[in-house]
Amino acid sequence: MLLIPCPWCGPRPEAEFVCAGEVLPPRPADPNAVGDAAWTDYLVMRRNVRGVHDERWWHVRGCGSWLTLRRDTATHRILANDSAPGGRE
Amino acid sequence: MSAAGPPMTARRYAVALRRLAPRARFEACGAPEDLIAALHAAGLPVPERHNSSIGSDGDVRIDWLGPRRFVISAPLEREEAVGGALEAVFAGFAAADVACVTDIVVTFEIAGPGAADVLAQGTPLDVGSASFAPASATGTELWGVGVVVERPIADPASFLVTVERSYAGYIEGWLDTAAGSGSDLKPGVMLACWRG
Amino acid sequence: MSPTARLAAGGEIDRARPLEFRFDGRQLIGFAGDTVASALIANGVHLTGRSFKLHRPRGIVGAGYEDSGALVHRVRPQPATNLLATVLPLEAGMELTSVNAWPSAAFDVGAMMQFLSALLPACFYYKTFMRPGWNWFEPAVRGLAGLGRLPDRDAWQPVTESRYGHCDALVAGGGPAGLAAALVAARAGARVILVDDGPFGGRLAGDGTVLDERPAARWVTGVVAELLATANVRMLPRSTVWGYHEHNYLTVVERAPRDAPDLDFRNWKIRARQVIIAAGAIERPIAFADNDRPGIMLASAVRTYVNHFAVLPGRKAIVFTNTDSGHAAAHDLAAAGASVTIVDARTEPGQGLLDAADARGIACHAGARVCKAYGSRRVSAVDVVGRSGEMMRLACDLVATSGGWNPAIHLATHNREARVSWSEALGGFLAEPVNGSFRLAGAANGHLGTAECLEEGARAGRAAVEAVGRIAPTINLPATRSEPTGIGPPVWAVAPRGKREKVFIDLSGDVTTADLGLAVREGFDSIELVKRYTTAGMGVDQGKTGNVNVIGIVGGLMNAAPAAIGTTTFRPPFVPVEFGAIAGARSGARLYPWRHTPLTEWHLAHGAAMAEAGLRWQRPRYYPQAGEGWLDAATREARTVRTSVGVYDGTPLGKFQLKGPGVPALLDLLYVNDFAALKPGRGKYGVMLTDDGLILDDGVTFRLDAARWLLHSSTGAADRVHQHLETILNVHRPDLDVSIIPVTSAFANATICGPRARDVLRALDPDFDVDGGPFPFMTVREGRIGGVPARVFRVSWTGELSYEINTAPRHAVAVWDRIMAAGARFGIAPIGSEANHILRVEAGYISTGHEVDGTSDVHDLGLGGMVSKTKTDFIGKRSMELRRRLDPVRPELVGLLPVDPACPVPEGAPITPRGAAADQEGFVSACVTSVALNRSIALGLLRSGRARIGETVHARVYGKIIPMQVVAPVFHDADRSRVKA
Amino acid sequence: MQRYSILSLARNALSYHEGWQRVWRSPPLKPAYDIVIVGAGGHGLSTAYHLAKEHALTDVAVIEKGWLGGGNTARNTHTIRANYLRDSSIRFHDASLRLYENMTRELNYNILFSQRSMVDLVQSSSKLRDLKRRSMAMALHGPTYDIVDIDEVRRLIPAMGDLKDARLPPLAGVVHPEAAMARHDAVAWSYARAADSRGVEIHQQTEVTGFLRGPDGRVAGVDTNRGTIRANKVALATAGNTSHVAALAGLTLPLVTRNLQAFVSEPIKPVIDVIANFPDVGLYVMQSDKGELVIGGGADPIPSYRQGCHFQTFEDTVASLLEIFPRFKSLKMLRQWGGAVEFAYDASPIISATPIGGLFVSTGWYGGFKAIPVGGLTYAHLLATGTPHPLAEAFLLDRFTGLRFLLEAGTVAQR
Numbered sequence A: 001m002l003l004i005p006c007p008w009c010g011p012r013p014e015a016e017f018v019c020a021g022e023v024l025p026p027r028p029a030d031p032n033a034v035g036d037a038a039w040t041d042y043l044v045m046r047r048n049v050r051g052v053h054d055e056r057w058w059h060v061r062g063c064g065s066w067l068t069l070r071r072d073t074a075t076h077r078i079l080a081n082d083s084a085p086g087g088r089e
Numbered sequence B: 001m002s003a004a005g006p007p008m009t010a011r012r013y014a015v016a017l018r019r020l021a022p023r024a025r026f027e028a029c030g031a032p033e034d035l036i037a038a039l040h041a042a043g044l045p046v047p048e049r050h051n052s053s054i055g056s057d058g059d060v061r062i063d064w065l066g067p068r069r070f071v072i073s074a075p076l077e078r079e080e081a082v083g084g085a086l087e088a089v090f091a092g093f094a095a096a097d098v099a100c101v102t103d104i105v106v107t108f109e110i111a112g113p114g115a116a117d118v119l120a121q122g123t124p125l126d127v128g129s130a131s132f133a134p135a136s137a138t139g140t141e142l143w144g145v146g147v148v149v150e151r152p153i154a155d156p157a158s159f160l161v162t163v164e165r166s167y168a169g170y171i172e173g174w175l176d177t178a179a180g181s182g183s184d185l186k187p188g189v190m191l192a193c194w195r196g
Numbered sequence C: 001m002s003p004t005a006r007l008a009a010g011g012e013i014d015r016a017r018p019l020e021f022r023f024d025g026r027q028l029i030g031f032a033g034d035t036v037a038s039a040l041i042a043n044g045v046h047l048t049g050r051s052f053k054l055h056r057p058r059g060i061v062g063a064g065y066e067d068s069g070a071l072v073h074r075v076r077p078q079p080a081t082n083l084l085a086t087v088l089p090l091e092a093g094m095e096l097t098s099v100n101a102w103p104s105a106a107f108d109v110g111a112m113m114q115f116l117s118a119l120l121p122a123c124f125y126y127k128t129f130m131r132p133g134w135n136w137f138e139p140a141v142r143g144l145a146g147l148g149r150l151p152d153r154d155a156w157q158p159v160t161e162s163r164y165g166h167c168d169a170l171v172a173g174g175g176p177a178g179l180a181a182a183l184v185a186a187r188a189g190a191r192v193i194l195v196d197d198g199p200f201g202g203r204l205a206g207d208g209t210v211l212d213e214r215p216a217a218r219w220v221t222g223v224v225a226e227l228l229a230t231a232n233v234r235m236l237p238r239s240t241v242w243g244y245h246e247h248n249y250l251t252v253v254e255r256a257p258r259d260a261p262d263l264d265f266r267n268w269k270i271r272a273r274q275v276i277i278a279a280g281a282i283e284r285p286i287a288f289a290d291n292d293r294p295g296i297m298l299a300s301a302v303r304t305y306v307n308h309f310a311v312l313p314g315r316k317a318i319v320f321t322n323t324d325s326g327h328a329a330a331h332d333l334a335a336a337g338a339s340v341t342i343v344d345a346r347t348e349p350g351q352g353l354l355d356a357a358d359a360r361g362i363a364c365h366a367g368a369r370v371c372k373a374y375g376s377r378r379v380s381a382v383d384v385v386g387r388s389g390e391m392m393r394l395a396c397d398l399v400a401t402s403g404g405w406n407p408a409i410h411l412a413t414h415n416r417e418a419r420v421s422w423s424e425a426l427g428g429f430l431a432e433p434v435n436g437s438f439r440l441a442g443a444a445n446g447h448l449g450t451a452e453c454l455e456e457g458a459r460a461g462r463a464a465v466e467a468v469g470r471i472a473p474t475i476n477l478p479a480t481r482s483e484p485t486g487i488g489p490p491v492w493a494v495a496p497r498g499k500r501e502k503v504f505i506d507l508s509g510d511v512t513t514a515d516l517g518l519a520v521r522e523g524f525d526s527i528e529l530v531k532r533y534t535t536a537g538m539g540v541d542q543g544k545t546g547n548v549n550v551i552g553i554v555g556g557l558m559n560a561a562p563a564a565i566g567t568t569t570f571r572p573p574f575v576p577v578e579f580g581a582i583a584g585a586r587s588g589a590r591l592y593p594w595r596h597t598p599l600t601e602w603h604l605a606h607g608a609a610m611a612e613a614g615l616r617w618q619r620p621r622y623y624p625q626a627g628e629g630w631l632d633a634a635t636r637e638a639r640t641v642r643t644s645v646g647v648y649d650g651t652p653l654g655k656f657q658l659k660g661p662g663v664p665a666l667l668d669l670l671y672v673n674d675f676a677a678l679k680p681g682r683g684k685y686g687v688m689l690t691d692d693g694l695i696l697d698d699g700v701t702f703r704l705d706a707a708r709w710l711l712h713s714s715t716g717a718a719d720r721v722h723q724h725l726e727t728i729l730n731v732h733r734p735d736l737d738v739s740i741i742p743v744t745s746a747f748a749n750a751t752i753c754g755p756r757a758r759d760v761l762r763a764l765d766p767d768f769d770v771d772g773g774p775f776p777f778m779t780v781r782e783g784r785i786g787g788v789p790a791r792v793f794r795v796s797w798t799g800e801l802s803y804e805i806n807t808a809p810r811h812a813v814a815v816w817d818r819i820m821a822a823g824a825r826f827g828i829a830p831i832g833s834e835a836n837h838i839l840r841v842e843a844g845y846i847s848t849g850h851e852v853d854g855t856s857d858v859h860d861l862g863l864g865g866m867v868s869k870t871k872t873d874f875i876g877k878r879s880m881e882l883r884r885r886l887d888p889v890r891p892e893l894v895g896l897l898p899v900d901p902a903c904p905v906p907e908g909a910p911i912t913p914r915g916a917a918a919d920q921e922g923f924v925s926a927c928v929t930s931v932a933l934n935r936s937i938a939l940g941l942l943r944s945g946r947a948r949i950g951e952t953v954h955a956r957v958y959g960k961i962i963p964m965q966v967v968a969p970v971f972h973d974a975d976r977s978r979v980k981a
Numbered sequence D: 001m002q003r004y005s006i007l008s009l010a011r012n013a014l015s016y017h018e019g020w021q022r023v024w025r026s027p028p029l030k031p032a033y034d035i036v037i038v039g040a041g042g043h044g045l046s047t048a049y050h051l052a053k054e055h056a057l058t059d060v061a062v063i064e065k066g067w068l069g070g071g072n073t074a075r076n077t078h079t080i081r082a083n084y085l086r087d088s089s090i091r092f093h094d095a096s097l098r099l100y101e102n103m104t105r106e107l108n109y110n111i112l113f114s115q116r117s118m119v120d121l122v123q124s125s126s127k128l129r130d131l132k133r134r135s136m137a138m139a140l141h142g143p144t145y146d147i148v149d150i151d152e153v154r155r156l157i158p159a160m161g162d163l164k165d166a167r168l169p170p171l172a173g174v175v176h177p178e179a180a181m182a183r184h185d186a187v188a189w190s191y192a193r194a195a196d197s198r199g200v201e202i203h204q205q206t207e208v209t210g211f212l213r214g215p216d217g218r219v220a221g222v223d224t225n226r227g228t229i230r231a232n233k234v235a236l237a238t239a240g241n242t243s244h245v246a247a248l249a250g251l252t253l254p255l256v257t258r259n260l261q262a263f264v265s266e267p268i269k270p271v272i273d274v275i276a277n278f279p280d281v282g283l284y285v286m287q288s289d290k291g292e293l294v295i296g297g298g299a300d301p302i303p304s305y306r307q308g309c310h311f312q313t314f315e316d317t318v319a320s321l322l323e324i325f326p327r328f329k330s331l332k333m334l335r336q337w338g339g340a341v342e343f344a345y346d347a348s349p350i351i352s353a354t355p356i357g358g359l360f361v362s363t364g365w366y367g368g369f370k371a372i373p374v375g376g377l378t379y380a381h382l383l384a385t386g387t388p389h390p391l392a393e394a395f396l397l398d399r400f401t402g403l404r405f406l407l408e409a410g411t412v413a414q415r
């Protein structure tokens, strides 16, 4: 069970969170303005990094914060937590 | 709804488990600054730190459970009064909201020297007195279900566990098992989660 | 009377408490404090079972978890199998038998495997048993494989508890290093958990160590007493740290917890800020021909039997060693009255050792090696090659081997935070933390002297408490006598004289040095491949004693240093752990929650059969009356709704209260249809997609007043929808100012439906007008019914006039009772999900798990008309359009009428062209016997289905072909006049 | 290739088994090959074998960063089955089963293929509907998946408890008689031996660290820790590591890698004959020929390459195990491990050319042990002919650009 540094609560057990996957590029403001390939790439492609990547977590059973975690997917080591405490991102 | 249920008997751990009488309960949600302003406007205090609770006049309690979440509770008799006041205050905010959630939850009290041993069977949260000081209140997980755990300032040796009512029978059964009372729950049959 | 091998005095056993037990039918006696192994040896029993593959006689090798296979089967009490005799506490009245032996270890029929052994090198089975086929041979092989036989219905079901724990410092191992570490941390006021798999003290008792000029036990007792008395310390004796997971999360199994006599096990899941691994070291054997004979043991185990258990494992002992600690074992044996010969592989063991042996009358052959053992059920002699090659045959009844010490680094590597390196000095592997999350101390870190172990333990304790911000006290460590701890160059195995000889390198897997040779010869050129080809290290001891020898030998065969060979991966559990201990009390009603509505008790009292309706909610399936099966009941309930009125419990429907200026934009992004213009008091059915253009959920959202909306999700999708909303607001559109309060359980929902629904509602005494004009379809009224505050939504999922009456749960039962009373004169029936299903299919409403299976979009389901023509974007729009543009041929929702009206079609039945055994062109998503039409009706998804109305298509059900007519997907109230009445 | 048989065993016994030859050679690495296959797991080796056998292409090297078969092939719970819903999935996996049935003889290597059948216990009506739908779809194409009553399940899995107090009610069963298990390591070794004997080279401890590109942007070879290897075609069979390797060529794929774990008990005498599957709780159990129970559950909920133990997932699996088999409470776990498996966006496999010329992928195999023979057959066809094999036309990468997902009902959670 990972120990996840919540910006609001401090380090908390993984069981309280939902992992929402790697941080993707932002959703195009106007999806119609991007080409088909760019759109489907945005949807289905994942960097799926072996090593350090950024991912989103939702502290659903704790304080409700969303946070971005920098984690090494090969070791689970957590390198940083880029989220400001409180509020939405 | 009736008063508190009778204490259950425990065998393995010295604990007393009780289902508490319901309190009026309100969820407040919104931007942190709005919520704090709303509490002030309602004449209610804000807890000193995150994940803790503070009492106010008339046995009103304010739990600060998340950046966008407060829970205000009060004796059931004052449900309408407190609810009305909160409604009035929140009506003045465009995006901060309050909802009466009295009936959503059931609260259990776990008291006695074995209380932490019973809770630790279900929650990965550290409820030790150093990390979870009196007046602490936080959302966490208990036996796979989201709950709010509190260490009341009035009786720091006990814990309050508040759980969504639909899960109350399950949590009650687990507390009973964890206390080592050896009673055998029949699966499928709910444990009167609407008892009382 | 004391058994034969029991020493007259000494040991940590309670001679006042003799315990009788049986092994393979023999009545034996031991003492409280014995393990089964020590009691067996005390009774002169060395043969405990038969080996895994070859059924060779096997005995006790170790004195703790490191033993490679002295497994016994417990018949009484608590029937269980594969119990390790060296860690199993002796109990009065135990009845034990050997494993993998029939009828007994002494006379085992399977032993004929030995005669085949020449044919059976490692993995021989890959090379044969191909004709006529493996299935001809497999049953026999399976019968011979496996060790113990799991007890049948009477199998022991241990009572267990699983719990979390938290501490500043977890100390794994309570030998001198661990005790010193724990003491420092405890005195610093840190929260400490000290775990040891035996009684505390580690090797001190077994080694007969002296501390402060007294038996070490005194010091241990004092430290343990202090730690027990310290409030911030938790002592876990007879407990094993069995896994070290990410972020300093450790799993510990506590056996027979003292604070809870009703428990057999407690599994701890501990988050430690600091971890100190002081797990000691495991002695490694030296292998030679027939080194698996009973009576051939590790020297450290022999010492433990003599010093700790006061049993003498043999009267005529050979100690085959290349370590100084082997000499210590010889002295212990001699002091206990055995005649001892040391065979020291080192040419120069050191004059001190030689003199000491001489003084005790112990013969010592330096530069010599044991190369073969004799005896079958117990060792009777060994051949020794002397320094200059001369052969001696020495009679004996015990061989103790000591080939060096392997630090117990297993745990340290579980967590991927350690670097493993080879220590030339030790001839073993060491682990080194790569970040500061844990420390190793004592023998686990390669220190063999007690003084160093104590000091390093204290140092580790200090560092750990300082790392958590405490000030560490200095403590006084006991004085030790310096003991020699020399180790000679490794001797992994003594080469056998003949090729037929078997030199066992992994006793629990029956792996020999020849097997290793074969593997390397065949090109299995890495230690991991050798492991898998020969199974070395895969047996019940997971290579605890033999692995390093295997690595050394493979290195020799491949001309590589052990450092280059490396270890295999150590994995949890550190020792085998009962599954029961891991799961704790989680079973039956405690496996997962069932969620209940306030009405569950009413339903049960009225005979409802309950089932899960999604997200663990329990809802009535049907309410059978006398003599009714489920289908009868469901049909009756559905008919009651069509003809009069029914009521169902709709409480679990997901509910979210939304407020804020961003809500209209949120809803417009969320749903395919337009919501921004929704007026207060009105509701709208909406469908939401995932961004890849497939249906996520559907439901009705109401605008309660100017500021608030109430969004309904389907029962099973509530969590998914909640996360979807949160994702939009936190990731995609943080600019939208919206608050969400989940209020699912804040309302109980009794839904009345049927042509008489309005009459029933009126009879409930509402304080608002219920006529169709003032209270039209898709609107909400807030008010009171019979004085109870209520919110009534006029929506329908049944194809009938319908009202969802929402009240606070505290009123739910009363309101429901009043509905039943008010409806009595119309013959109201409570209805369950089965009747609901019939009604939905008749009305052509889609349902989750049937038509909505995660693969279709709104157009597919005939809801294309809902899709907003004006919005430039909503979640899923771009994808849905893209997909349809590239491939307009889609499965489409249709109604299906089986040509034989009495013929039900199984839900899920594939539709194929003309019913041929060919690719599917659709499937039957739902099929019921309609109460409105009195015939079988179905919904289905059919390729280009809407254009095929009027055609006959065919379901193929295991070769049976069912013709069906394609019709519009609505069988009742096609113009929705009843719903909107 | 040295023939294996009882006679050759007996003959070798006379020379104390010192006459056995290497199972695969270890030739020097050449600077160039026609085709380089990256990853010597089951899929890579099977592909190499089929290139040689069906297409007479032997200028092929399989390069492996670790030891042969040490990826998921070493870690999987060796279940082979064909119970799918979509026509193309059923056909593909059925073909694989048929290839497995002949593999021991074809490769002259006993892979311990054992058709013990799989028995699903169904504990919810929605699952029953799902499986019944699969069952009827499978009947269109050959493999059997029979709905049976609960007594039949008890007869087939007598070790089950009575489930009187079970949280989920036992409703029915589904029996898949063709389902089998085979010794996982032996599958890799047998293909290695067969491919090697047909001239393919296998190079262990050779890790791809980059790609060589031609002037036209095509992949022209790979960089490795042992130097550059030129190749006309590079075929990835790198299981959980595919995103990582593809990224070296600048290619992104619709994949997420997660940890899938399994564990074994101590060996005991036979208690379970069939592959017992419990889809409602996400648990399956079988007993290997050595006697240990092999147990698996669901994948970890987070992206992970850690090959370890996600404790909550593991504990859920154990709790479910004991709910169904209370007598296993006193049985001990011997070892627990994990593998990094990758899930495609639609949770179906990918066997395809890529937008980069000369670069091919076979991936998405979170349950791809069963597909090793047919995966190799079809991947080899694609590599050799440039066109997809008829059995694998549904598994091309371009289905994602058209958002034409291949969705097996019940697996949509991946999206």
Ligand SMILES: Cc1cc2nc3c(=O)[nH]c(=O)nc-3n(C[C@H](O)[C@H](O)[C@H](O)COP(=O)(O)OP(=O)(O)OC[C@H]3O[C@@H](n4cnc5c(N)ncnc54)[C@H](O)[C@@H]3O)c2cc1C
Pocket (backbone or CB within 6 Å): D038, D039, D040, D041, D042, D043, D044, D063, D064, D065, D066, D067, D068, D069, D070, D071, D072, D073, D074, D075, D076, D077, D078, D079, D080, D206, D207, D208, D209, D237, D238, D239, D240, D241, D245, D260, D261, D262, D296, D337, D338, D339, D340, D341, D365, D366, D367, D368, D369, D370, D371
């Ligand atoms: C616990 C578990 C249980 C499973 N159970 C089943 C089951 O019951 N049935 C089933 O059908 N499937 C099962 N699977 C899935 C199955 O194991 C895999 O789908 C299958 O083994 C994949 O084979 P492969 O050859 O693609 O991968 P692998 O065997 O993993 O081979 C890929 C190889 O590529 C190598 N590689 C990676 N990167 C590089 C590089 N840069 N350079 C060189 N080489 C590289 C790796 O080292 C590895 O050896 C299970 C998986 C796991 C983890």
Ligand SMILES: NC(=O)c1ccc[n+]([C@@H]2O[C@H](COP(=O)([O-])OP(=O)(O)OC[C@H]3O[C@@H](n4cnc5c(N)ncnc54)[C@H](O)[C@@H]3O)[C@@H](O)[C@H]2O)c1
Pocket (backbone or CB within 6 Å): C064, C172, C173, C174, C175, C176, C177, C178, C195, C196, C197, C198, C201, C202, C203, C204, C207, C209, C239, C240, C241, C242, C278, C279, C280, C281, C323, C324, C325, C405, C408, C411, C441, C442, C443, C444, C447, C448, C449, C450, C451, C453, C483, C484, C485, C486, C574
């Ligand atoms: N003379 C020699 O050559 C020699 C060699 C080795 C050890 N020793 C002696 O042994 C002692 C070593 O001291 P130490 O404290 O480092 O080790 P130790 O062996 O005394 O104690 C380690 C303890 O940890 C326990 N343990 C191991 N793994 C565990 C786990 N996963 N969970 C719970 N408990 C676990 C062991 O059973 C043991 O009780 C010293 O007295 C040393 O002199 C001497």
Ligand SMILES: Cc1cc2nc3c(=O)[nH]c(=O)nc-3n(C[C@H](O)[C@H](O)[C@H](O)COP(=O)(O)O)c2cc1C
Pocket (backbone or CB within 6 Å): C537, C538, C539, C542, C568, C569, C571, D074, D075, D076, D077, D078, D184, D264, D288, D290, D292, D294, D307, D334, D335, D336, D337, D338
């Ligand atoms: C089907 C199967 C059966 C296994 N049986 C055993 C076993 O009996 N004993 C054992 O130690 N390991 C067994 N293993 C696990 C391996 O030892 C090893 O953990 C696995 O191949 C993963 O490799 P790693 O642990 O080196 O990373 C088995 C693995 C599989 C896939």
Ligand SMILES: [Zn+2]
Pocket (backbone or CB within 6 Å): A006, A007, A008, A009, A010, A059, A062, A063, A064, A065
């Ligand atoms: Zn938080």
